Amino acid sequence: MSQVTDSTRTGKRERLAGAAMRVLHEQGVEKTTLADIARAADVPVGNVYYYFKTKDQLIEAAIDAHGRQLESMISTLEQLPTPQERLKSLLHGWIEQRDLTARYGCPTGTLASELDKRDDGLDRAIAKVMGELLDWVERQFQAMGRDDARELAVALFAAYQGISLLTNTFRDPGLMAVEGRRLERWIDSLA
Amino acid sequence: MSQVTDSTRTGKRERLAGAAMRVLHEQGVEKTTLADIARAADVPVGNVYYYFKTKDQLIEAAIDAHGRQLESMISTLEQLPTPQERLKSLLHGWIEQRDLTARYGCPTGTLASELDKRDDGLDRAIAKVMGELLDWVERQFQAMGRDDARELAVALFAAYQGISLLTNTFRDPGLMAVEGRRLERWIDSLA
Amino acid sequence: MSQVTDSTRTGKRERLAGAAMRVLHEQGVEKTTLADIARAADVPVGNVYYYFKTKDQLIEAAIDAHGRQLESMISTLEQLPTPQERLKSLLHGWIEQRDLTARYGCPTGTLASELDKRDDGLDRAIAKVMGELLDWVERQFQAMGRDDARELAVALFAAYQGISLLTNTFRDPGLMAVEGRRLERWIDSLA
Amino acid sequence: MSQVTDSTRTGKRERLAGAAMRVLHEQGVEKTTLADIARAADVPVGNVYYYFKTKDQLIEAAIDAHGRQLESMISTLEQLPTPQERLKSLLHGWIEQRDLTARYGCPTGTLASELDKRDDGLDRAIAKVMGELLDWVERQFQAMGRDDARELAVALFAAYQGISLLTNTFRDPGLMAVEGRRLERWIDSLA
DNA sequence: TATGAATGAGGGTTCATTCAT
DNA sequence: TATGAATGAACCCTCATTCAT
Numbered sequence: 001m002s003q004v005t006d007s008t009r010t011g012k013r014e015r016l017a018g019a020a021m022r023v024l025h026e027q028g029v030e031k032t033t034l035a036d037i038a039r040a041a042d043v044p045v046g047n048v049y050y051y052f053k054t055k056d057q058l059i060e061a062a063i064d065a066h067g068r069q070l071e072s073m074i075s076t077l078e079q080l081p082t083p084q085e086r087l088k089s090l091l092h093g094w095i096e097q098r099d100l101t102a103r104y105g106c107p108t109g110t111l112a113s114e115l116d117k118r119d120d121g122l123d124r125a126i127a128k129v130m131g132e133l134l135d136w137v138e139r140q141f142q143a144m145g146r147d148d149a150r151e152l153a154v155a156l157f158a159a160y161q162g163i164s165l166l167t168n169t170f171r172d173p174g175l176m177a178v179e180g181r182r183l184e185r186w187i188d189s190l191a
Numbered sequence: 192m193s194q195v196t197d198s199t200r201t202g203k204r205e206r207l208a209g210a211a212m213r214v215l216h217e218q219g220v221e222k223t224t225l226a227d228i229a230r231a232a233d234v235p236v237g238n239v240y241y242y243f244k245t246k247d248q249l250i251e252a253a254i255d256a257h258g259r260q261l262e263s264m265i266s267t268l269e270q271l272p273t274p275q276e277r278l279k280s281l282l283h284g285w286i287e288q289r290d291l292t293a294r295y296g297c298p299t300g301t302l303a304s305e306l307d308k309r310d311d312g313l314d315r316a317i318a319k320v321m322g323e324l325l326d327w328v329e330r331q332f333q334a335m336g337r338d339d340a341r342e343l344a345v346a347l348f349a350a351y352q353g354i355s356l357l358t359n360t361f362r363d364p365g366l367m368a369v370e371g372r373r374l375e376r377w378i379d380s381l382a
Numbered sequence: 383m384s385q386v387t388d389s390t391r392t393g394k395r396e397r398l399a400g401a402a403m404r405v406l407h408e409q410g411v412e413k414t415t416l417a418d419i420a421r422a423a424d425v426p427v428g429n430v431y432y433y434f435k436t437k438d439q440l441i442e443a444a445i446d447a448h449g450r451q452l453e454s455m456i457s458t459l460e461q462l463p464t465p466q467e468r469l470k471s472l473l474h475g476w477i478e479q480r481d482l483t484a485r486y487g488c489p490t491g492t493l494a495s496e497l498d499k500r501d502d503g504l505d506r507a508i509a510k511v512m513g514e515l516l517d518w519v520e521r522q523f524q525a526m527g528r529d530d531a532r533e534l535a536v537a538l539f540a541a542y543q544g545i546s547l548l549t550n551t552f553r554d555p556g557l558m559a560v561e562g563r564r565l566e567r568w569i570d571s572l573a
Numbered sequence: 574m575s576q577v578t579d580s581t582r583t584g585k586r587e588r589l590a591g592a593a594m595r596v597l598h599e600q601g602v603e604k605t606t607l608a609d610i611a612r613a614a615d616v617p618v619g620n621v622y623y624y625f626k627t628k629d630q631l632i633e634a635a636i637d638a639h640g641r642q643l644e645s646m647i648s649t650l651e652q653l654p655t656p657q658e659r660l661k662s663l664l665h666g667w668i669e670q671r672d673l674t675a676r677y678g679c680p681t682g683t684l685a686s687e688l689d690k691r692d693d694g695l696d697r698a699i700a701k702v703m704g705e706l707l708d709w710v711e712r713q714f715q716a717m718g719r720d721d722a723r724e725l726a727v728a729l730f731a732a733y734q735g736i737s738l739l740t741n742t743f744r745d746p747g748l749m750a751v752e753g754r755r756l757e758r759w760i761d762s763l764a
Numbered sequence: 765t766a767t768g769a770a771t772g773a774g775g776g777t778t779c780a781t782t783c784a785t
Numbered sequence: 786t787a788t789g790a791a792t793g794a795a796c797c798c799t800c801a802t803t804c805a806t
Contacts, residue, residue: 012769028308030221033796046799047770055797105304112360113296113304117219127360134357151369154357155350158370162353166325166345169303169318178342179349224779237782237788246780394790410690412603415775428778429791437776487686494742495678495686499601509742516739533751536739540752541728544735548707548727551685551700560724561731606800619767619803628801 013051013061016041020062025107029059029114056120063122066107067129074136083140087156087187090137094160095180098173106164108133133157144190152190159183204242204252207232211253216298220250220305247311254313257298258320265327274331278347278378281328285351286371289364297355299324324348335381343381350374395433395443398423402444407489411441411496438502445504448489449511456518465522469538469569472519476542477562480555487550490515491543515539526572534572541565586624586634589614593635598680602632602687629693636695639680640702647709656713660729660760663710667733668753671746679737681706706730717763725763732756 019041023032034055038045052058073093077086094101104110108130115123134157141149163179166172210232214223225246229236243249264284268277285292295301299321306314325348332340354370357363401423405414416437420427434440455475459468476483486492490512497505516539523531545561548554592614596605607628611618625631646666650659667674677683681703688696707730714722736752739745 028221028305030219030305031308034798035796044771045797046772049798049800050769053798105307109356110304110307113301113356114219114221116296116301116359117222123360130357130360151373154354154366155370155373158353158357158366159346159350160353161356162349162351163345165300165304165352165356166321166349168307169314169321175345175349179346182342182346225781226779235788237790238786240781241786241788244781410603410687412601413690416777417775426792427776428793431777431779432790435777487689491738492686492689495683495738496601496603498678498683498741499604505742512739512742533755536736536748537732537752537755540735540739540748541732542735543738544731544733545727547682547686547734547738548703548731550689551696551703557727557731561728564724564728607802608800617767619769620765622802623765623767626802 012041012043014065016043016048016051016058017061017065020058021066021107024059024062024111026104029111029118034058056122059115059122060125063111063125063129066111067132070108070129070133074133083143084187084191087137087140088184091160091180091184091187094164095177098167098176098180101164101167101176102171102173103168105168106161109161109164110168130157141190146190156183156187203232203234203238205256207234207239207242207249208252208256211249212257212298215250215253215302217295220302220309225249247313250306250313251316254302254316254320257302258323261299261320261324265324274334275378275382278328278331279375282351282371282375282378285355286368289358289367289371292355292358292367293362293364294359296359297352300352300355301359321348332381337381347374347378394423394425396447398425398430398433398440399443399447402440403448403489406441406444406493407486411493411500416440438504441497441504442507445493445507445511448493449514452490452511452515456515465525466569466573469519469522470566473542473562473566473569476546477559480549480558480562483546483549483558484553484555485550488543488546491546492550512539523572528572538565538569585614585616585620587638589616589621589624589631590634590638593631594639594680597632597635597684599677602684602691607631629695632688632695633698636684636698636702639684640705643681643702643706647706656716657760657764660710660713661757664733664753664757664760667737668750671740671749671753674737674740674749675744675746676741678741679734682734682737683741703730714763719763729756729760 016037020032020037023037023040027036034048035045037058038048048058052061077089080086080089108126112123112126112130115126134153137157138149138153141152146152159179160183163176167176207228211223211228214228214231218227225239226236228249229239239249243252268280271277271280299317303314303317303321306317325344328348329340329344332343337343350370351374354367358367398419402414402419405419405422409418416430417427419440420430430440434443459471462468462471490508494505494508494512497508516535519539520531520535523534528534541561542565545558549558589610593605593610596610596613600609607621608618610631611621621631625634650662653659653662681699685696685699685703688699707726710730711722711726714725719725732752733756736749740749
């Protein structure tokens with residue numbers, strides 16, 4: 001039972017970070033108030049400060065949580081035998097989320113875009129998360145024997161970020177679907 | 192004399208819209224106050240409301256001004272003889288701005304990303320501007336005889352938006368330069 | 383009429399600073415909210431920030447106003463012919479205020495005491511005000527031909543600060559009266 | 574075993590009161606949070622309320638502890654044979670603490686000054702402590718055969734409080750040293 | 765007794781918008 | 786038209802106090 005208590009305690013911090021990431025994705029950093037996040041996590045506003053000293057720290061925790069989510073996604077992808085399959089599975093994941101993307105954009109990209117305008121160092125935190133995913137993509141291209149792995153990784157990741165932005169701006173999930181298939185063919189062509 | 196008055200009025204209005212677009216690009220929509228824009232345009236805060244009823248209307252004017260700027264850029268590109276040259280010239284323009292992009296991102300893209308989070312209809316305004324540029328790119332691919340012109344236009348534009356985001360996030364203008372050259376080769380390969 | 387307007391405008395800043403000094407004296411720095419000061423000055427809370435960017439700046443303005451008040455008091459004292467008369471007149475002023483002192487202490491002293499606990503530099507501002515009065519007292523002792531003018535000035539000023547504290551703590555104006563007379567005799571004895 | 578429990582309880586209570594007095598002196602009443610005191614006493618915040626129902630009660634306990642400290646100091650002074658020696662020894666104690674005074678002022682005086690601004694009755698508590706020390710000083714002057722013992726006691730104590738305030742305001746321990754010597758000569762002159 | 769966690773009232777500050785002239 | 790000043794709603798954050806175990 002003390003375990004239950006413990007998990008509840010610990011859970012609250014994570015519940016807050018998770019709720020924060022969700023709300024931040026949906027509403028944007030500047031439009032989101034602490035009260036919004038607290039409500040989403042079903043936590044009284046004042047209590048948030050027991051877990052996070054400032055709004056910035058909560059945002060940072062949200063970014064970390066997002067990073068861990070991406071890491072776990074990567075772990076799953078790692079199970080696949082070939083780098084091509086891994087990259088295409090990554091693509092499929094993106095395509096599957098196209099409705100969410102049409103509504104709110106890519107969580108990583110919109111966050112990076114918005115955090116860049118702030119004075120605090122949070123833009124570095126999201127850049128790190130993005131960098132790690134980018135590195136992983138690069139390693140896949142390396143495994144495919146490409147000398148230009150970094151350039152290709154940047155191209156692929158940029159293509160995803162860009163189509164996410166268009167998908168979101170035009171509220172059209174179809175854009176992501178079409179571009180996703182095109183990228184798939186492109187990956188196949190590199191083998 | 193009414194002409195003088197009119198031109199003064201119009202001048203101030205446009206000065207405000209122009210300053211707004213600049214400041215919005217640099218600071219982001221939510222971080223920018225009316226006072227910031229007024230200061231950048233050298234107009235007293237109270238006076239802004241003579242030209243724009245709300246902050247939203249001023250933002251909309253800024254978007255319109257940005258749209259006209261893009262149109263004028265397109266007009267210049269139109270002077271070039273072949274669609275390939277036009278597209279590659281567009282690319283060069285983007286590459287030339289890579290330092291600004293590394294600092295603040297693509298004006299159109301960052302604005303679209305941020306405006307999407309708002310309740311007002313401003314996201315439609317920036318989508319329209321983006322759509323017009325996208326249509327023009329599509330027409331170039333059509334002129335190149337491509338059946339998949341729309342898809343290609345989306346791909347090219349997304350690639351630019353995505354690399355702008357990465358360039359901005361990683362504060363590295365080199366990313367734009369490298370990806371720009373890659374896209375140039377890609378356009379050549381489509382001929 | 384524009385003069386009336388001007389004086390009203392200028393007056394508001396000063397009204398705020400004056401009200402601030404009064405309320406700060408009565409309630410103490412930490413117990414005083416901006417709303418308290420705003421109410422005392424009959425100014426809406428939000429409007430305070432048009433004149434002062436932070437609470438600290440308002441406090442500083444209050445200290446400055448207090449300093450100017452002391453300066454004007456000194457100017458009046460300067461009219462008296464001998465340094466002894468000037469010092470004794472200063473003493474009489476203190477004694478006359480004994481009821482206010484019994485209720486709230488010496489404005490300068492209580493402020494200095496409280497501001498010392500803060501991180502901002504406001505303790506330096508009140509120290510400067512206090513230092514200027516102290517210097518003036520020293521000059522009187524010098525004019526009396528005393529080599530130990532500084533030491534005497536410190537002694538006299540400390541005696542006043544101390545008896546103010548006791549008068550306030552014990553809520554007994556009589557303490558100030560008695561000690562004031564004693565200090566008067568002491569000054570006479572130095573001639 | 575109940576003794577153990579009792580001594581533990583008592584110990585914690587006193588540790589809290591002692592830590593409170595120390596922190597209150599250093600940070601001031603209003604700037605000090607319960608958490609500050611709890612940390613200084615190495616007691617969990619929630620546990621403080623087992624010993625003190627409110628912050629006020631803890632402050633009162635701190636004042637009491639300070640009073641007992643002064644009483645013990647007086648007991649030591651009482652060992653000296655003559656009232657002059659006792660008073661001068663008191664002075665020496667004050668002078669020895671001049672560095673602490675320059676940093677934080679006299680504990681009794683700063684506390685009295687701050688508590689006066691509050692609605693609760695704590696100002697009476699510190700006044701009582703101050704009054705007892707004052708009474709003791711008065712008794713020394715009486716023992717010296719002075720009819721004006723009360724007036725002299727008030728003068729001496731006020732001089733100390735005032736020079737403490739100046740020493741603190743100007744952050745200059747030298748002020749206390751010089752004024753201390755002057756007061757010593759003054760006491761000698763009264764014999 | 766002991767303690768981490770919860771709660772909510774209140775304070776300083778910002779800013780779009782409006783007012784008065 | 787032009788402009789300094791006014792207004793108030795909303796936000797982040799602190800902290801004494803209470804709760805649950």
